[in-house]
Amino acid sequence: MTSDDTMATGLTRDGSLYLTGNYAPVREEITAYDLTVDGQIPAELSGRLLRVGPNPVAPVDDPANHNWLAGTGMMHGLRLRHGRAEWYRNRFVRGTEVLAALDEPPVPGPTRGFDNSNNTNMIRIGKEVYAVAEAGALPMLVSYDLRTEARCDFGGTLGEAFTAHPRVDPVTGETHAITYTPQHEKVQYQVVTPEGRVRRIVDVPLPGHVMVHDTCLTEKYIVIMDMPVTFSPEAASTETVPLRWNPGHGCRVGLLPREGNAEDVVWCELPGTPFVFHTGNAYDAEDGTVVMEVVRYESMFRTNLLHPLADPGHLYRWTADPATRQVSEQLLDDRAQEFPRHDERRVGRDYRYSYTITSDDMPQGFTGLLKYDVQRGTGERIDYGPGMLTMETVFVPSAGSTAEDDGWLMAYLHDTATERCDVVIRHAQDLTDPVATIHLPVRVPFGFHGNWVAD
Template identity: 45%
Template sequence: MARHTRRDVLRGAAALAAAGGLVAAGPGSQPAAGAAQSDGTATRRFPFLEGAFEPVTEELTAFDLPVTGRIPRELNGRYLRNGPNVLGLEDPRAHHSMLGDGMVHGVRLRDGRAEWYRNRWVRSSQVAEKLGEPYPGPVPPDDFPSNTHVIPYRGRILALQESGPLPYELDDELNTVGTHDFRGTLEGAFTAHTKLDAHAGELHAITYYPTWDHVRHLVVDPAGRVSRTTRIPVADAPMIHDFALTENYVVVFDMPVTFDPAGAERGAPVPYVWNRKHPARVGVLPRAGGAVRWFEVDPVYYSHTLNAYEEGSDIVVDLTAFPAPFLVAGNGSGAPYGAGTGRLERWSRSPGSSCPDGCRSASAEAGFRTPERW
């Protein structure tokens, strides 16, 4: 069985990116911090392999869970979460909190009872090999045990990962069914954070990949097929972890965290860096079609959106922000690191306002207000 790992994929992307001239600049990852022992020597600590972050080492199933208080009888369904849970780590120094094998945890609620708890690794080819299990069928390109998000979609459960790997479908008891490519219509990467327009029955995604000179806005129609793909040109292959969707617009956050080909060649666990040369900007794409209108903003990293809507003539987006520089590869801790504390911000702009300088200014005349801290 061919072995596909994220590191192999990113090293291959680094070679292609170098050939294509992608450029990134900024600090790389740093070694994990050490703690001094009583004899003066240093012992290395790995905070994202310890305490609350210590990996779960086995899959469990428990029935008829004890309940404190009362579960409303109307609350029926599954509560699920997904996250990195490293399996068979050979070298802790190579670990990064974003790279663990995906494990989905779930509690089934029904008729006022907590019927069961389960936790299951997402059975990618790598996980199947580690567990000594067969992997059904050919190994897909960029295979990875999706570890970032889990969503319900058209009666399915999908574990999601950005920048390459296909979603993995799980059954109702969290066993892996296989990869999901939206009935053969998904070409290339998907995203960790989709947006569902329940009224239109559409699933939306912004996808990126290290060798692309663009990002893509995908629309999955009510039949479960990718029905529309809009390519949005961008430089430097930025990491776009989340986006926003309103009734009439798609909002894209092009921030200065970009692919680092040299880091990928060196084997950096997460080869993305803070790139001071890459302008921070927000793009607004009409859902009905048309050009993206870009607005430059102060360098910052916007990681997740909380809400987005239209209020009169304004687009309003609530989101989380980290001050510059934001180091995805970490700052000695094995996890993303921000120069300051993350905060909540609100953006608002008027899509019908005038756009001096080709809509690249964040000035008041362009209808774009400075983000305000809540």
């Protein structure tokens, strides 16, 4: 598409933007020890702050068409112990394309599925950590020091695919996932035991080759997000991420009882055709409705095909009523925001707080942290200061605490002046100043998701 076409359609298609600035990939894998710290790292934090993002290992063939979602994954890890920042390291996820580029031998594991796009999240299931993505990518098992150990299908129990956004029930410890592949007109509900074995797979027909990025879990239901972004067969041969805004598809959420089957799904329709990538927490209300928090978009891939967060998303409450089969919408906060997280000890239960990151200037980057209080209907925002751009915030409970919001908020920040990264830690109940800022000697590109993995 030429620039004249772009002006004619209003559609931005300059993918080279996502190969420059802090979207640009880093080439080197480094390990740095004994990092410089301002302030005091809480001594109780013993573990690793992990994240992953797209980081093409080889030069991109057609930069103008480069989609931010595409590319091999690079993992980043910061190890904290005894109040010290012991190490930072970054490593490519060793999928086939990375192995070829680096001239390394294959990693073990099953050969089904694909392994070149594990760039979306790093999660723990039981004792193991995996780099994961949706749409058919096999989970990649990762060692403590970020080596890719194996392609993994959970001992042969995995269904047709996995997801980057499972939910862990804090009571049972089981991992709940809605998974899909672009080829099949269905999703699979998969429940993974803490031992890393899929114990339950439910096929649910879902026409239209829908992209299903996230889900919600309550005590009664797993939620299927049937949103108007679908895979385009015509674009599949020319684009790495052939997704299209497709409002004709409609918008609804499916409530699948956790022990139910496909025929038990209650589909609840939205007014209009909004779109959601990411959900926050959700719970079953006493009146039988399901209350969900979402970051809602008016549309997606309509003005920019190559960057999913180019238009602003806003925090909404969706209330799905299985009696009326309708979803009602309520705007919670009208500031542009994304990457909702919460205290995961409250997953599926009534909750009070969510933590998002906010920006007035996407896709340049996210500039602040927003803590939203659902009970009071207020959001507390802090900005990280000139030139500082934040990635997703992770909540880590304080040692020995049980109260929601009693914990630490941790985030990787990009400093545009130094082109290096700081990791900041602050208490969730006192956002004024960080308790510690850890200076990494390198740049960490904007990426997607990650988690704190305690030792």
